[in-house]
Amino acid sequence: MDVKELNDYLTKRGIRPSFHRIKILEYLFMNKTHPTADDIYKDLVNEIPTLSRTTIYNTLSLFVEKGIVSQLIIDEGETRYDLSEKPHAHFRCIKCGRIFDIDFDCALFNKKFIDGNKIIETQVNIIGICKDCLKKEEKKTSLTK
Amino acid sequence: MDVKELNDYLTKRGIRPSFHRIKILEYLFMNKTHPTADDIYKDLVNEIPTLSRTTIYNTLSLFVEKGIVSQLIIDEGETRYDLSEKPHAHFRCIKCGRIFDIDFDCALFNKKFIDGNKIIETQVNIIGICKDCLKKEEKKTSLTK
DNA sequence: GTATCTGCAAAACATTTGCAATTCT
DNA sequence: AGAATTGCAAATGTTTTGCAGATAC
Numbered sequence: 001m002d003v004k005e006l007n008d009y010l011t012k013r014g015i016r017p018s019f020h021r022i023k024i025l026e027y028l029f030m031n032k033t034h035p036t037a038d039d040i041y042k043d044l045v046n047e048i049p050t051l052s053r054t055t056i057y058n059t060l061s062l063f064v065e066k067g068i069v070s071q072l073i074i075d076e077g078e079t080r081y082d083l084s085e086k087p088h089a090h091f092r093c094i095k096c097g098r099i100f101d102i103d104f105d106c107a108l109f110n111k112k113f114i115d116g117n118k119i120i121e122t123q124v125n126i127i128g129i130c131k132d133c134l135k136k137e138e139k140k141t142s143l144t145k
Numbered sequence: 146m147d148v149k150e151l152n153d154y155l156t157k158r159g160i161r162p163s164f165h166r167i168k169i170l171e172y173l174f175m176n177k178t179h180p181t182a183d184d185i186y187k188d189l190v191n192e193i194p195t196l197s198r199t200t201i202y203n204t205l206s207l208f209v210e211k212g213i214v215s216q217l218i219i220d221e222g223e224t225r226y227d228l229s230e231k232p233h234a235h236f237r238c239i240k241c242g243r244i245f246d247i248d249f250d251c252a253l254f255n256k257k258f259i260d261g262n263k264i265i266e267t268q269v270n271i272i273g274i275c276k277d278c279l280k281k282e283e284k285k286t287s288l289t290k
Numbered sequence: 291g292t293a294t295c296t297g298c299a300a301a302a303c304a305t306t307t308g309c310a311a312t313t314c315t
Numbered sequence: 316a317g318a319a320t321t322g323c324a325a326a327t328g329t330t331t332t333g334c335a336g337a338t339a340c
Contacts (some may be wrong), residue, residue, distance in 0.1 A: 131261040
């Protein structure tokens with residue numbers, strides 16, 4: 001996505017395309033790693049030295065409000081952000097801290113109601129040990145033996 | 146559950162049953178409302194005036210470590226605590242803020258692995274508007290008309 | 291009497307807010 | 316000019332930490 005496309009992407013969704021907003025949106029398109037506000041800040045501040053955290057927070061909450069970004073509450077103490085795409089599950093590894101998408105289609109994703117309660121969004125968070133960290137543990141164990 | 150039972154409950158799980166620990170465990174058995182650390186503190190401090198938040202945090206993390214309590218990450222900025230029972234989904238109402246259990250059996254609850262990644266725990270969080278708040282909204286709408 | 295438990299006060303975080311400065315039209 | 320956007324600095328709220336005092340075995 002080039003700047004013109006990002007510009008249109010925002011305009012179409014009723015968001016004025018300022019320089020910062022385009023940069024943050026571009027970051028989200030390029031880094032589908034469920035970054036925290038601080039992750040985004042730390043990376044972008046190299047490019048835009050005058051950038052402030054407040055702008056990151058302002059922009060992200062605007063994006064959430066307009067529905068182009070969704071909040072992922074999976075860690076204690078910090079919120080992660082994700083471009084809104086088709087619903088999927090998230091896996092968080094307790095060893096390496098990585099969070100990645102899992103292509104799992106929960107029966108709830110298509111439901112509008114459950115027990116009379118209206119569903120807006122369903123988040124499926126899987127906590128565990130990822131493939132890569134499992135391999136590392138295996139190696140350690142076999143060396144110890 | 147009386148004090149003796151709570152005492153045994155802790156002892157069996159390798160936790161020394163201090164007065165505070167029993168009180169906090171009792172609270173969790175009696176209030177299955179997914180309280181925050183602060184909820185527990187505010188209620189118990191009436192009974193135990195010298196109680197400190199630190200003790201609540203210490204005790205809860207001990208309980209989590211020993212597996213008798215699980216952490217529920219569903220709200221921004223605060224962790225909720227739950228007696229570990231059979232896996233179920235949680236519903237959070239964005240109007241009234243209430244969080245309650247939903248008896249939904251996600252296919253992931255019984256899985257040990259997904260895509261080669263080891264599953265420790267799966268949390269299913271449904272965000273929406275609860276039955277009661279929907280009714281209130283209906284009333285308002287019909288009055289406005 | 292030594293280890294454990296508790297609690298205060300301070301620190302450490304992420305996030306929000308008030309307001310002033312800047313930018314855009 | 317007037318509205319929207321940005322950014323600093325302070326405030327807020329939750330949780331953690333260091334350490335001292337109390338309690339238990």
